[in-house]
Amino acid sequence: MGAIRFDNVGRVYGGKQGSVEALKGVHLDIADKEFMAVVGPSGCGKTTCLRFVAGFDQPTSGTVSVDDVRVTSPGPDRAVVFQQFALMPWKTVRGNIELGLRNNGVARAERDDRIGRILALMNLTSYADAFPHQLSGGMQQRVSIARAYVLDPDVLLMDEPFGALDAQTRVVMQEELVRLARRNPRTVMFITHAVEEAVYLADRVAVMTRQPGRIKEILDIRSVREAERWDEHEKIEDVMDLESFVHLRTQIWRSLRQEKAMEIA
Amino acid sequence: MSRKTVIGSATIFVVIALWFLLTSVTQVISPGRFPSPSDTWLAFVQITGSGYANGVLTEHILRSVMLVTLGFLVAVCTGVPLGLLMGWSRRAEALINPVFLIIRPIPPLAWIPLAILWLGLGDMAKIMVIWFAAFVPSVINAYAGMRSLDRTLIEAAQMLGTPMLTFVREILLPGASPMIFTGLRLSLQASWTTLVAAELVGAMTGLGRVLNAAQQDLYPGMILVGMIAVTLCGWLMTVALGMAERRALAWNTAAKALN
Numbered sequence: 001m002g003a004i005r006f007d008n009v010g011r012v013y014g015g016k017q018g019s020v021e022a023l024k025g026v027h028l029d030i031a032d033k034e035f036m037a038v039v040g041p042s043g044c045g046k047t048t049c050l051r052f053v054a055g056f057d058q059p060t061s062g063t064v065s066v067d068d069v070r071v072t073s074p075g076p077d078r079a080v081v082f083q084q085f086a087l088m089p090w091k092t093v094r095g096n097i098e099l100g101l102r103n104n105g106v107a108r109a110e111r112d113d114r115i116g117r118i119l120a121l122m123n124l125t126s127y128a129d130a131f132p133h134q135l136s137g138g139m140q141q142r143v144s145i146a147r148a149y150v151l152d153p154d155v156l157l158m159d160e161p162f163g164a165l166d167a168q169t170r171v172v173m174q175e176e177l178v179r180l181a182r183r184n185p186r187t188v189m190f191i192t193h194a195v196e197e198a199v200y201l202a203d204r205v206a207v208m209t210r211q212p213g214r215i216k217e218i219l220d221i222r223s224v225r226e227a228e229r230w231d232e233h234e235k236i237e238d239v240m241d242l243e244s245f246v247h248l249r250t251q252i253w254r255s256l257r258q259e260k261a262m263e264i265a
Numbered sequence: 266m267s268r269k270t271v272i273g274s275a276t277i278f279v280v281i282a283l284w285f286l287l288t289s290v291t292q293v294i295s296p297g298r299f300p301s302p303s304d305t306w307l308a309f310v311q312i313t314g315s316g317y318a319n320g321v322l323t324e325h326i327l328r329s330v331m332l333v334t335l336g337f338l339v340a341v342c343t344g345v346p347l348g349l350l351m352g353w354s355r356r357a358e359a360l361i362n363p364v365f366l367i368i369r370p371i372p373p374l375a376w377i378p379l380a381i382l383w384l385g386l387g388d389m390a391k392i393m394v395i396w397f398a399a400f401v402p403s404v405i406n407a408y409a410g411m412r413s414l415d416r417t418l419i420e421a422a423q424m425l426g427t428p429m430l431t432f433v434r435e436i437l438l439p440g441a442s443p444m445i446f447t448g449l450r451l452s453l454q455a456s457w458t459t460l461v462a463a464e465l466v467g468a469m470t471g472l473g474r475v476l477n478a479a480q481q482d483l484y485p486g487m488i489l490v491g492m493i494a495v496t497l498c499g500w501l502m503t504v505a506l507g508m509a510e511r512r513a514l515a516w517n518t519a520a521k522a523l524n
Binding site: 055056073074075076078079080082084086087088089090091099102103104133147151 | 422
């Protein structure tokens, strides 16, 4: 289970120079086990939306709920993958992944078992006892994803998780995430700047407007992906070459560009 | 031996040679003002053998080290939690900070008369003065360490469902520990400075008492022995603290070396 619902969500930031309306009337439904990417110009409040689901922040109007229960605080049922990894530098890879399991009372033997499996799945087995600073950015983000996945959460929240990685690492991570998500589907809310990334990964893509942020349109990727059999291509560049992919990407670009044009005018 | 150690030892050798030359050989500096190496040695022999100012050197050292350790520990055990609390909660900060700001500029040594008035010339008064001196750096640095803790690490811990006790032990303390240790080092220095001053005012034994007695006896050799003893003790305790720090912060030094 893990259906996310934004119901008429708004966020106003009060300041000395008056208040700023960052989000207004956001409606969004993310179905259980659906992979939803959210794209939008910077400052449109997409990260804020994710933080509402995580429970780090509260909307000033409307409600955010998971399985019809209103979100009020953070919890391991909604695991977050942060852009800057947010690994504890004083804990080893294993220690970082283990913390969430220990917190939730998973017994030692089962912990070891689950950590072993996730390490293998993420190609991290030989780095179990390394400290985060000994790893590359891509490896650190793998640890962060492993830390989230090992909790077997209903909802996975990813806030520009590949934003801090170089282009090649990014591609590898995207391919790995696709494999992981298809094999072990979760409700995913994935925030990104990169349009290609959104189209490649997601079942649906939500495009947001800027100031006040709201959902402008939602594109269905999944039906196209299944009809055109994207998943039969192993490499991301092969998928990105397909006419159906290019078409969707262009559609989102146009939508975003209108926002950009309005911003400049 | 590295180049640096060779040069370092050479410098020390030259200083000792100069000392010998200026005092014993040429007597440019009169023995009444600054002791010669042999005077100092004789004073050292006296204080380790028959004793001076109510005790032999080891008794004085033990007394001083004990007082410093106690005062330092009391300061750290109260200061660090208070600093962490102020760093964590805006409300606690608003509540405590005004009092702290008033107390902070008072030179620790200015507390000595009050401490003696309250607690007499015994150990308690000295521990209290050391506490006041060592308390401030502990609080300030623990506070800064708490404030410098990466916000997303706290959020990550919350997201993982970390209970309070685990959070304090495994996230908060290690995260703030680089700054906490900086505070401990400053606190330890402050403890030694204050101890000597407090013992100068009134004590039966202790290194400050040795210095005070030697001054009254016009005994430069013994003054120098006392100074050297204080320096060595302070230095050894700082080294011990540094070793504890390196152990506790192995992850941090390695991370810094990499960046």
